[in-house]
Amino acid sequence: MPAEILTGWHAAGSSSSGTGLAQEHMVSHSLSRVDDSALIREAQRGNRAAFEELVRQYDQAVLRLALNLTRSEQDAQDIFQEAFLKAYRNVGNFRFECSFYTWIYRIVVNLCLDHLRKKKVRKENSAVAVDENGAEHNLLDQVADPRAGANPERDLLRRELGARIAGALERLTPRERMVFELKHYHGLKLRTIGEMLETTEDTAKNTLFRATQKLRGTLAEMR
Amino acid sequence: MNCEWVKASLIEYVYDEMADDARHELERHVERCSECGEELQATRRWHQQMAARPSMEPTPNLLAASRMRLQESLEHAEQVAGWQRWVFDPGAWLRQVRYSPALAAAILMAGFAAGIMTTYGITSRRSPGLNSAVSPSEATIAGIRTITQEPGSERVEIRYDRTLTESTEGRLDDPRIQELLLYAARNNSNSGLRLDSIDLLRQKPEDDRVREALMYALRYDQNPGVRLKALDGLRAYVRGDIRVRDAVLEALVNDPNAGVRTEAIRILQEVRADASVRVALEQLATSDQSHYIRSESRRVLNSLPEID
Numbered sequence: 001m002p003a004e005i006l007t008g009w010h011a012a013g014s015s016s017s018g019t020g021l022a023q024e025h026m027v028s029h030s031l032s033r034v035d036d037s038a039l040i041r042e043a044q045r046g047n048r049a050a051f052e053e054l055v056r057q058y059d060q061a062v063l064r065l066a067l068n069l070t071r072s073e074q075d076a077q078d079i080f081q082e083a084f085l086k087a088y089r090n091v092g093n094f095r096f097e098c099s100f101y102t103w104i105y106r107i108v109v110n111l112c113l114d115h116l117r118k119k120k121v122r123k124e125n126s127a128v129a130v131d132e133n134g135a136e137h138n139l140l141d142q143v144a145d146p147r148a149g150a151n152p153e154r155d156l157l158r159r160e161l162g163a164r165i166a167g168a169l170e171r172l173t174p175r176e177r178m179v180f181e182l183k184h185y186h187g188l189k190l191r192t193i194g195e196m197l198e199t200t201e202d203t204a205k206n207t208l209f210r211a212t213q214k215l216r217g218t219l220a221e222m223r
Numbered sequence: 224m225n226c227e228w229v230k231a232s233l234i235e236y237v238y239d240e241m242a243d244d245a246r247h248e249l250e251r252h253v254e255r256c257s258e259c260g261e262e263l264q265a266t267r268r269w270h271q272q273m274a275a276r277p278s279m280e281p282t283p284n285l286l287a288a289s290r291m292r293l294q295e296s297l298e299h300a301e302q303v304a305g306w307q308r309w310v311f312d313p314g315a316w317l318r319q320v321r322y323s324p325a326l327a328a329a330i331l332m333a334g335f336a337a338g339i340m341t342t343y344g345i346t347s348r349r350s351p352g353l354n355s356a357v358s359p360s361e362a363t364i365a366g367i368r369t370i371t372q373e374p375g376s377e378r379v380e381i382r383y384d385r386t387l388t389e390s391t392e393g394r395l396d397d398p399r400i401q402e403l404l405l406y407a408a409r410n411n412s413n414s415g416l417r418l419d420s421i422d423l424l425r426q427k428p429e430d431d432r433v434r435e436a437l438m439y440a441l442r443y444d445q446n447p448g449v450r451l452k453a454l455d456g457l458r459a460y461v462r463g464d465i466r467v468r469d470a471v472l473e474a475l476v477n478d479p480n481a482g483v484r485t486e487a488i489r490i491l492q493e494v495r496a497d498a499s500v501r502v503a504l505e506q507l508a509t510s511d512q513s514h515y516i517r518s519e520s521r522r523v524l525n526s527l528p529e530i531d
Contacts, residue, residue, distance in 0.1 A: 063281040165276040
């Protein structure tokens with residue numbers, strides 16, 4: 001393997017203090033020498049280290065998406081595992097027709113959609129999450145809101161609103177939920193969302209519109 | 224431009240998905256039309272309200288556990304070769320079959336029938352007294368799965384899992400021994416055994432799999448002693464193998480143990496001209512919590528020629 005390919009050390013220390021911005025940029029550029037396509041080609045030749053390097057670039061974002069969609073650490077971990085194993089097995093079929101980012105997200109999005117569909121059937125409660133030990137706990141109780149701070153009344157109101165939103169999200173179809181999550185909480189462009197869902201930007205836009213209408217309606221009903 | 228179009232476009236507007244000219248038109252319309260202006264305010268309020276649902280961030284523990292689990296699975300995973308796409312895949316075929324309910328039902332019924340007949344064949348041939356070839360005393364019982372008593376009799380069926388201890392011996396270059404050492408280095412919950420296996424493996428770092436195992440231990444092992452041993456085994460390759468250098472750099476910046484970071488500085492001295500090493504040392508020289516590491520980093524940096 002060419003030595004320069006596997007230099008995927010995204011140094012935590014690339015923002016060295018005492019150096020100018022331009023120098024910092026230059027250094028960080030020299031540090032992020034990882035080139036996705038070179039890594040993909042290496043991974044396609046069966047180089048596991050190259051694939052692991054690719055994984056490290058996307059794993060946090062993938063885990064975050066799965067965690068926010070499933071609201072369960074165990075399920076998120078399962079999706080994470082399945083997505084990257086699927087990517088590893090099929091990396092040979094990757095034809096560079098889209099970015100690796102879109103490709104890996106497409107795999108995760110499909111797995112999450114499957115999960116949401118199954119969950120819809122089981123009618124699980126979204127606010128209750130299951131941790132690695134199988135213990136159930138309310139996610140909304142766990143997330144501290146720095147804005148509420150010393151105001152418990154406001155904190156309580158926010159929690160109530162959070163629970164209402166979680167309930168409203170549960171009432172969306174899996175596809176609406178996915179588009180809304182990717183747009184609202186992950187800030188992706190509708191064009192990218194369309195690519196990930198293997199549909200057009202217009203369809204993604206319409207799905208987002210439907211999702212927001214439903215959410216507004218449900219939240220108004222809950223008041 | 225009419226109010227209907229504006230109302231239908233407000234979501235695109237708040238999510239910043241509009242083309243510049245359409246955005247301009249919409250803003251001009253909203254200035255003139257109070258009804259659409261109120262609708263825009265309501266949409267904005269709703270948009271802000273949605274932030275009340277907390278976003279979950281993966282904890283470092285969850286991320287580390289997920290990475291380790293994936294790494295273990297990748298050990299045994301195989302890639303789908305190009306030609307396999309053209310070969311008949313019963314799994315994929317069955318997945319398609321699920322969309323054909325009648326055929327799926329027929330296959331399911333045939334499977335049931337075959338299963339019942341096979342089970343009947345096995346149970347009718349089985350001798351009444353001996354159900355297991357190995358007595359439980361020969362192995363450790365890992366767990367009991369089910370206990371079933373036949374109605375109206377004293378016969379009891381117990382299903383259990385067992386573990387059998389085996390031993391093997393051989394030279395360090397024996398592939399079987401190496402396989403077991405690699406397994407112990409990654410999977411054993413006993414840190415003493417991991418330490419022993421890493422200690423033995425580092426004598427053979429020229430093997431690519433061994434080097435991978437040493438880098439893995441350096442990155443993920445909880446025990447600083449194991450990480451130090453791994454570091455020692457990788458020392459000779461820090462110059463020639465860029466992956467090794469990256470792993471040592473990661474340890475230098477991120478390892479919580481000051482001893483490991485100090486050792487990493489020592490090992491990286493011979494490649495101190497590398498820009499990545501320089502940046503990492505600059506960071507440590509100013510912000511490491513250990514006074515010794517700060518001064519060591521400064522010392523190595525001072526020995527470098529100035530770069531414009």
